[in-house]
Amino acid sequence: MRTRISLLGSIAALVCLTVAVSHAQQGAGRGQQAPAAPGGRGAGRAPTAPPPINWPSPALPDGPIVLDTAIQHQLQLVVTKGLNQPWSMAFLPGGEILVTERPGRLRIVRNGVLDPVPVKGLPAVQAAGLAGLMDIALHPRFAENKLVYLTYHKPAAGAAPAPGPGGTPGMITLARARWDGAALVEWQDLFSALPSGNASRIAFGKDGMVYMTVGYGDTPVGNPDPAGAPPQDRMSLAGKVLRLKDDGTVPPDNPFVGRTSSRPEIFTLGHRNMLGLAVHPDTGAVFESENGPNGGDEINVLQAGKNYGWPVVNYGRFYLGPRVNNHAWQEGMEDPLVFWVPASATSGLTFYTGDRFPQWKGNVFAGGMRQGEVPRSGHLERIDFNEKWEELHRESMFWELRQRIRDVRQGPDGLLYVLTAENEGALIRMEPAAGPGKTQ
Amino acid sequence: MRTRISLLGSIAALVCLTVAVSHAQQGAGRGQQAPAAPGGRGAGRAPTAPPPINWPSPALPDGPIVLDTAIQHQLQLVVTKGLNQPWSMAFLPGGEILVTERPGRLRIVRNGVLDPVPVKGLPAVQAAGLAGLMDIALHPRFAENKLVYLTYHKPAAGAAPAPGPGGTPGMITLARARWDGAALVEWQDLFSALPSGNASRIAFGKDGMVYMTVGYGDTPVGNPDPAGAPPQDRMSLAGKVLRLKDDGTVPPDNPFVGRTSSRPEIFTLGHRNMLGLAVHPDTGAVFESENGPNGGDEINVLQAGKNYGWPVVNYGRFYLGPRVNNHAWQEGMEDPLVFWVPASATSGLTFYTGDRFPQWKGNVFAGGMRQGEVPRSGHLERIDFNEKWEELHRESMFWELRQRIRDVRQGPDGLLYVLTAENEGALIRMEPAAGPGKTQ
Numbered sequence: 001m002r003t004r005i006s007l008l009g010s011i012a013a014l015v016c017l018t019v020a021v022s023h024a025q026q027g028a029g030r031g032q033q034a035p036a037a038p039g040g041r042g043a044g045r046a047p048t049a050p051p052p053i054n055w056p057s058p059a060l061p062d063g064p065i066v067l068d069t070a071i072q073h074q075l076q077l078v079v080t081k082g083l084n085q086p087w088s089m090a091f092l093p094g095g096e097i098l099v100t101e102r103p104g105r106l107r108i109v110r111n112g113v114l115d116p117v118p119v120k121g122l123p124a125v126q127a128a129g130l131a132g133l134m135d136i137a138l139h140p141r142f143a144e145n146k147l148v149y150l151t152y153h154k155p156a157a158g159a160a161p162a163p164g165p166g167g168t169p170g171m172i173t174l175a176r177a178r179w180d181g182a183a184l185v186e187w188q189d190l191f192s193a194l195p196s197g198n199a200s201r202i203a204f205g206k207d208g209m210v211y212m213t214v215g216y217g218d219t220p221v222g223n224p225d226p227a228g229a230p231p232q233d234r235m236s237l238a239g240k241v242l243r244l245k246d247d248g249t250v251p252p253d254n255p256f257v258g259r260t261s262s263r264p265e266i267f268t269l270g271h272r273n274m275l276g277l278a279v280h281p282d283t284g285a286v287f288e289s290e291n292g293p294n295g296g297d298e299i300n301v302l303q304a305g306k307n308y309g310w311p312v313v314n315y316g317r318f319y320l321g322p323r324v325n326n327h328a329w330q331e332g333m334e335d336p337l338v339f340w341v342p343a344s345a346t347s348g349l350t351f352y353t354g355d356r357f358p359q360w361k362g363n364v365f366a367g368g369m370r371q372g373e374v375p376r377s378g379h380l381e382r383i384d385f386n387e388k389w390e391e392l393h394r395e396s397m398f399w400e401l402r403q404r405i406r407d408v409r410q411g412p413d414g415l416l417y418v419l420t421a422e423n424e425g426a427l428i429r430m431e432p433a434a435g436p437g438k439t440q
Numbered sequence: 441m442r443t444r445i446s447l448l449g450s451i452a453a454l455v456c457l458t459v460a461v462s463h464a465q466q467g468a469g470r471g472q473q474a475p476a477a478p479g480g481r482g483a484g485r486a487p488t489a490p491p492p493i494n495w496p497s498p499a500l501p502d503g504p505i506v507l508d509t510a511i512q513h514q515l516q517l518v519v520t521k522g523l524n525q526p527w528s529m530a531f532l533p534g535g536e537i538l539v540t541e542r543p544g545r546l547r548i549v550r551n552g553v554l555d556p557v558p559v560k561g562l563p564a565v566q567a568a569g570l571a572g573l574m575d576i577a578l579h580p581r582f583a584e585n586k587l588v589y590l591t592y593h594k595p596a597a598g599a600a601p602a603p604g605p606g607g608t609p610g611m612i613t614l615a616r617a618r619w620d621g622a623a624l625v626e627w628q629d630l631f632s633a634l635p636s637g638n639a640s641r642i643a644f645g646k647d648g649m650v651y652m653t654v655g656y657g658d659t660p661v662g663n664p665d666p667a668g669a670p671p672q673d674r675m676s677l678a679g680k681v682l683r684l685k686d687d688g689t690v691p692p693d694n695p696f697v698g699r700t701s702s703r704p705e706i707f708t709l710g711h712r713n714m715l716g717l718a719v720h721p722d723t724g725a726v727f728e729s730e731n732g733p734n735g736g737d738e739i740n741v742l743q744a745g746k747n748y749g750w751p752v753v754n755y756g757r758f759y760l761g762p763r764v765n766n767h768a769w770q771e772g773m774e775d776p777l778v779f780w781v782p783a784s785a786t787s788g789l790t791f792y793t794g795d796r797f798p799q800w801k802g803n804v805f806a807g808g809m810r811q812g813e814v815p816r817s818g819h820l821e822r823i824d825f826n827e828k829w830e831e832l833h834r835e836s837m838f839w840e841l842r843q844r845i846r847d848v849r850q851g852p853d854g855l856l857y858v859l860t861a862e863n864e865g866a867l868i869r870m871e872p873a874a875g876p877g878k879t880q
Contacts, residue, residue: 315755317831320830392734392760
């Protein structure tokens with residue numbers, strides 16, 4: 001059955017039939033327990049999914065779902081369910097998609113079908129709080145070397161992984177392994193940054209280097225000494241984007257190599273919790289997105305050695321009310337390319353450069369864990385720029401689905417792929433809709 | 441039939457059934473022609489509704505509609521349809537509600553029922569572009585003097601009202617008339633500011649003065665000399681909030697009275713197009729809301745003689761991409777209390793001080809003509825502040841209804857009333873929902 005959610009751009013007599021379940025029933029019914037994970041280096045310890053972070057989302061229809069959009073008109077969404085808090089994805093040359101699940105599993109989707117058996121070969125993962133298994137990226141020469149790069153929170157040495165929101169943070173770690181066609185083998189931890197509950201994205205630059213984000217949290221009332229906070233401290237890796245060689249060592253042309261009181265891994269500083277990282281396939285520009293506190297989410301264009309301001313300047317507010325800074329810019333700090341007030345809880349980031357959605361060519365897509373106000377619905381945001389990379393429009397999509405969006409990527413087929421962040425999560429393939437009303 | 445739109449805060453299997461009408465059919469079917477207006481000083485000339493401004497919205501259900509919200513849990517919406525681009529409302533002591541319609545009609549709603557016959561006694565109105573019949577407010581001593589104040593765009597002397605988006609702007613005019621129990625009589629134009637296509641809100645201060653907004657537009661590329669633009673020019677009334685006595689003359693304690701190169705009517709300067717104005721019923725503080733260009737919508741707290749920055753500083757962008765100003769604040773200009781990036785197209789504004797929604801007490805409500813990104817859905821926004829009037833949370837409501845929201849007011853009954861901006865517009869009364877799930 002094709003579910004038509006044709007709300008937009010049409011005159012619609014809208015009747016929403018909902019099957020509501022009371023709040024009391026939600027806890028029990030929302031997949032708080034992750035399925036046991038088989039095999040791999042973590043074998044015998046079932047990765048445990050942390051509880052859901054925000055609000056319970058309604059179940060997605062099975063799809064395909066038809067959605068209208070502003071300029072592309074009609075989309076068909078093909079939904080692959082059965083993922084538990086999926087976080088990132090990578091496209092194998094044969095068409096399979098590898099999907100990380102935050103509790104510590106790697107899954108494989110073939111032609112829209114999820115293999116029920118997780119991929120073997122992963123280590124124990126500290127899936128506490130917001131942490132867990134994070135990003136995945138193929139080496140630029142994957143065709144030859146079959147190397148897959150991942151980031152994850154590694155349990156402290158000797159300690160069992162602490163499940164649940166109160167667990168000890170694991171070490172944010174960059175690792176690589178070889179894909180043998182069915183499993184990861186020869187897992188190798190390359191670089192551990194620091195113990196942290198924050199996210200870590202990775203992307204390979206056109207320079208062949210690994211860009212790795214190491215997020216930083218803060219307190220609801222802010223920091224009494226913003227200029228002395230870890231993201232401003234070049235001796236700390238917190239709140240930084242790192243630049244590493246593909247073996248995890250420091251490239252000699254990093255901006256702070258040989259500088260005093262500086263970690264040589266640092267590429268940029270002054271970041272908060274980064275949930276998006278993308279390299280423009282034509283220009284090689286590295287775009288990064290991060291969550292502000294209450295407002296002040298940002299997309300930044302990274303330049304070696306620059307300071308992106310957190311927590312000295314930001315457009316948002318601390319959770320108890322005060323502005324982070326009354327004047328959201330100061331000399332020596334970079335203004336964001338895009339910012340959000342109120343927050344969108346921006347997440348995965350990609351450039352659209354394909355041919356399947358011609359009117360979206362050159363646009364940036366950003367996931368969102370909320371819809372702009374009190375957390376009620378995530379969305380997928382399309383941002384259109386002029387030739388100077390000045391923002392022209394933003395379009396919010398997927399809000400009808402009321403799912404948190406964790407990641408968005410362009411596939412090698414020129415389609416867009418989206419991951420929801422839910423316990424009952426899904427991979428969504430976006431296609432131009434066939435049939436009446438299609439504009440392609 | 442009670443339509444349940446219970447999307448929020450519940451696990452819902454969501455099936456939206458839509459009756460879609462193709463784009464080709466929309467123009468013909470969307471009430472582009474206003475009904476003829478009877479009687480009054482404009483008698484014989486039917487006010488003509490300008491075409492819809494943005495996108496076609498789906499028809500509202502007849503209601504009552506049940507909606508969930510974040511902290512108040514469940515609302516029942518009672519819908520009064522049949523209004524054509526309603527703009528503002530005033531509550532008569534007997535319980536009736538007077539509603540202005542932008543094409544130039546005044547309507548009356550009794551116990552949720554719209555009188556099919558418009559109120560008599562209005563003059564010709566220049567309902568071109570965004571202009572027309574605007575705000576309505578009762579005199580603070582209405583019980584004695586029965587005076588009703590209105591703002592409207594008055595056709596140029598001798599000219600017939602020019603309908604349609606390309607019409608000559610009328611003069612933004614403050615008028616008053618006496619309510620004789622069934623009609624307006626003794627209509628009197630008190631003050632005409634300037635010819636303009638922008639909005640005009642009015643509110644009576646606790647000081648007994650009339651605060652009147654006079655909006656200012658701009659070009660897509662901005663102004664090459666922002667500091668010399670009309671909103672910064674104290675000899676122009678454009679982009680200003682005026683303060684007038686109830687007879688339309690200038691109070692001697694206005695901030696620029698007796699100052700050179702200044703219009704004495706000015707209370708504050710540096711505004712763009714103002715669509716909201718509200719006086720706090722306890723403190724008397726005058727809050728004003730205005731639309732930025734692409735982003736940069738604001739709520740400001742007005743203080744005599746202060747400069748709110750437009751178009752010198754703002755958080756938004758001109759429509760072709762450039763930021764209005766890279767640094768959204770400068771010495772001598774007031775930062776907004778609240779701002780939006782991307783735009784919400786903020787509209788009507790009110791304080792909630794009633795007892796029917798205890799958890800909303802002290803909150804500000806702001807209408808929105810869009811949902812934060814590309815214009816697809818308006819919304820009603822609830823903003824919660826701490827004791828220092830620093831923002832804590834924003835909640836977006838009504839987005840399921842996909843109606844532009846033009847105005848929101850607290851009624852004397854402690855309920856909230858909302859006007860949609862649609863050609864097939866409605867007055868919506870928000871009540872705590874009865875029945876299962878209610879939290880009141």
